[in-house]
Amino acid sequence: MVATLQSLALDRWVEAPGGFVDIPSAVDGKAVARASSAGLDFGAMVRHARDVGGPALRKLTFHQRADLLRKLAAWLGERKELLYKLAGDTGANKRDNAIDIEGGLGTLAAYASRGRRDLPDAKFVVEGEVEGLSKGGSFVGQHILSPLHGVAIHINAFNFPCWGLLEKFAPAFLAGVPVIAKPATATAYVTEALVRLMHESGLLPAGSLQLICGSTGDLLDYLGGQDVISFTGSLETSEKLHAHPNIAKHAIRFVAERDSLNAAILGPDVTPEQPEFALFVREIVREMTAKTGQKCTAIRRIFVPRARETAVVAALKTGLAEVKLGDPRSNDKAMGPLVSRAQRDAVRDQIATLATEAEIVFGDPDNCAGDNIDPAKGAFISPILLRAKEPMTARRIHDTEAFGPVATVIAYDNLDQAIELVGRGEGSLVASLFTYDRAVAEAVILGIAPYHGRILIVDRDCAKESTGHGSPLPNLVHGGPGRAGGGEELGGLRGVFHYMQRTAVQASPARLSALTGVWGRGAPSPIAPEHPFKHDYDCLKIGDTIETASRPITLADIEHFAEFTGDTFYAHMDEAAAKANPFFPGRVAHGYLILAFAAGLFVDPAPGPLLANYGLDNLRFLKPVSPDDSIRVRLTVKQKSPARKPEYGEVRWDVEVFNQNNEPVARYDLLTMSARSA
Numbered sequence: 057m058v059a060t061l062q063s064l065a066l067d068r069w070v071e072a073p074g075g076f077v078d079i080p081s082a083v084d085g086k087a088v089a090r091a092s093s094a095g096l097d098f099g100a101m102v103r104h105a106r107d108v109g110g111p112a113l114r115k116l117t118f119h120q121r122a123d124l125l126r127k128l129a130a131w132l133g134e135r136k137e138l139l140y141k142l143a144g145d146t147g148a149n150k151r152d153n154a155i156d157i158e159g160g161l162g163t164l165a166a167y168a169s170r171g172r173r174d175l176p177d178a179k180f181v182v183e184g185e186v187e188g189l190s191k192g193g194s195f196v197g198q199h200i201l202s203p204l205h206g207v208a209i210h211i212n213a214f215n216f217p218c219w220g221l222l223e224k225f226a227p228a229f230l231a232g233v234p235v236i237a238k239p240a241t242a243t244a245y246v247t248e249a250l251v252r253l254m255h256e257s258g259l260l261p262a263g264s265l266q267l268i269c270g271s272t273g274d275l276l277d278y279l280g281g282q283d284v285i286s287f288t289g290s291l292e293t294s295e296k297l298h299a300h301p302n303i304a305k306h307a308i309r310f311v312a313e314r315d316s317l318n319a320a321i322l323g324p325d326v327t328p329e330q331p332e333f334a335l336f337v338r339e340i341v342r343e344m345t346a347k348t349g350q351k352c353t354a355i356r357r358i359f360v361p362r363a364r365e366t367a368v369v370a371a372l373k374t375g376l377a378e379v380k381l382g383d384p385r386s387n388d389k390a391m392g393p394l395v396s397r398a399q400r401d402a403v404r405d406q407i408a409t410l411a412t413e414a415e416i417v418f419g420d421p422d423n424c425a426g427d428n429i430d431p432a433k434g435a436f437i438s439p440i441l442l443r444a445k446e447p448m449t450a451r452r453i454h455d456t457e458a459f460g461p462v463a464t465v466i467a468y469d470n471l472d473q474a475i476e477l478v479g480r481g482e483g484s485l486v487a488s489l490f491t492y493d494r495a496v497a498e499a500v501i502l503g504i505a506p507y508h509g510r511i512l513i514v515d516r517d518c519a520k521e522s523t524g525h526g527s528p529l530p531n532l533v534h535g536g537p538g539r540a541g542g543g544e545e546l547g548g549l550r551g552v553f554h555y556m557q558r559t560a561v562q563a564s565p566a567r568l569s570a571l572t573g574v575w576g577r578g579a580p581s582p583i584a585p586e587h588p589f590k591h592d593y594d595c596l597k598i599g600d601t602i603e604t605a606s607r608p609i610t611l612a613d614i615e616h617f618a619e620f621t622g623d624t625f626y627a628h629m630d631e632a633a634a635k636a637n638p639f640f641p642g643r644v645a646h647g648y649l650i651l652a653f654a655a656g657l658f659v660d661p662a663p664g665p666l667l668a669n670y671g672l673d674n675l676r677f678l679k680p681v682s683p684d685d686s687i688r689v690r691l692t693v694k695q696k697s698p699a700r701k702p703e704y705g706e707v708r709w710d711v712e713v714f715n716q717n718n719e720p721v722a723r724y725d726l727l728t729m730s731a732r733s734a
């Protein structure tokens with residue numbers, strides 16, 4: 057039965073009146089679904105996202121949206137078997153599907169926890185410290201980030217129908233920006249099922265996610281300067297979309313993740329007997345064949361010292377010969393077909409281009425055999441290994457991405473040459489270097505880093521726990537420069553901030569502090585009638601301050617502290633040596649003594665709502681404290697944030713320690729955990 061895919065527009069599932077294209081199974085060529093976006097009102101979808109989805113999302117705080125993502129991940133986790141079942145027809149085996157499905161759910165969960173941990177329970181982000189802008193301190197500035205008021209258009213590639221949607225949806229949702237997603241038609245039946253589950257969960261605010269199955273029609277005509285386009289796919293389509301006049305006219309944010317001729321490099325130090333050699337070969341075989349090579353991070357160019365070329369080719373041939381092709385629906389270890397026969401035709405054409413500069417040393421693009429497969433009906437292809445004939449003059453091996461199980465071995469004569477050749481890829485997502493030599497690692501990293509979003513150095517010490525060439529991590533950069541699309545904004549909080557506008561707000565300290573909810577120097581700091589440590593989290597007021605009494609610091613204190621802690625550094629113990637030091641007038645108090653005495657001055661000793669001190673931030677000692685100086689402390693409530701557990705809240709206190717001349721000698725943020733009102 058051929059499923060008719062529907063689009064989710066204006067929170068309703070809509071079936072097109074006609075114009076369908078059939079989507080064939082990768083395995084046997086039979087139609088599994090049909091898709092069309094005919095009849096969709098793209099302008100109305102954009103307006104719905106902006107007018108309904110955006111306001112609904114912006115009503116929530118980052119923590120509330122993060123909680124929804126966490127619940128969504130759990131909801132999908134309980135229903136994921138449906139996705140595995142459907143995905144068999146995309147040609148992916150169980151392990152490939154796990155990358156897509158578990159990877160997608162993991163990304164949702166990672167953003168949920170990032171949102172809870174690193175973003176405030178607020179509707180905008182306060183970034184960095186307050187910047188003084190005037191001599192007298194009455195005019196200051198700070199950056200805030202607020203969600204764009206537009207819609208995020210996500211145009212996705214066919215290879216990851218679940219992860220591809222979720223890895224872009226999660227940061228946009230967390231930022232507070234609604235999404236219109238358009239999956240690649242070849243695997244849209246899996247994405248449609250995923251979005252149905254998301255919609256059925258009831259967790260998504262109205263208008264926060266819409267789906268287009270089929271083409272995007274005139275969608276881009278409706279976009280403006282508050283909108284964002286995030287594209288994943290080929291360089292060719294990316295160029296076409298980027299040239300849309302609306303994008304230049306409204307300076308629409310456009311990020312692309314596209315072709316990437318990723319490299320693996322064997323260091324000149326590695327001999328076939330060393331563990332790095334076997335690790336190199338194993339990683340290449342895995343990366344060439346996982347998802348039948350249809351991964352943006354797959355290794356396409358294999359750089360080896362000329363002296364090792366024969367050994368590497370022989371080892372790769374042995375490894376690739378062990379890869380069996382098969383129907384992934386019944387054999388979950390076999391390498392499945394490409395996504396479609398059309399894709400196989402494209403890959404064969406690309407191999408023919410590569411073969412103008414390289415010889416095929418393993419596999420036959422036109423013939424393959426496997427377990428229970430019919431290559432005439434399914435899009436099967438064997439792994440293809442090529443060897444560059446003249447590496448220094450070859451060009452097409454650096455710009456032709458055969459999006460299948462295809463890679464080229466490229467010999468180099470020295471490290472400088474290897475670095476130059478890697479750079480000919482004009483920017484990639486990822487490269488891996490296999491070496492156990494520090495000088496090789498340093499030279500290669502500095503040589504190729506400007507061309508890459510991510511680089512792995514793999515050796516015997518980290519191989520066991522390395523996440524591998526192919527695994528971007530949600531907290532690190534995902535995206536690469538140049539040809540790969542320039543998407544350094546992607547990954548972790550950068551990915552969330554991509555959907556937000558950074559604005560410098562300049563005002564008086566009082567006005568700024570009232571807006572951001574973060575106390576800054578110069579903002580009102582009324583003396584609290586009662587010690588703020590006696591107040592629970594909910595009753596503490598930003599700016600509430602106490603000034604302590606002062607306490608002298610004697611030479612005996614310093615000597616006692618030195619003896620007690622064992623810190624007998626000469627600056628505290630030896631007058632002549634301390635004087636010879638350019639920073640000290642003579643013997644001085646330990647920095648840690650100042651901290652300890654400061655705590656002695658400001659703590660309120662009785663049991664109360666303040667439960668624990670969990671650290672200090674931004675500690676600076678500003679001036680030495682000499683014997684017979686005295687110190688006093690000003691302690692101010694700087695910032696409050698709810699903790700993971702509802703019983704507690706985190707309080708950041710501004711601490712400033714002064715000497716008898718009212719000169720600040722130390723400043724830091726004290727971090728405490730306080731109980732919340734019952």
Ligand code: NAP
Binds near residue numbers: 212239
């Ligand atoms: P593609 O043919 O460029 O298609 C990508 C997306 O663009 C699909 O959703 C496609 O929809 C859509 N599209 C095509 N023409 C369009 C147009 N005129 N207007 C609006 N949308 C249009 O790429 P693909 O074959 O799906 O994916 C393979 C490519 O993706 C490879 O080159 C791979 O390197 C790249 N990729 C890169 C990354 C990365 O992170 N850098 C990740 C994954 C994949 P239809 O399917 O309906 O045509």
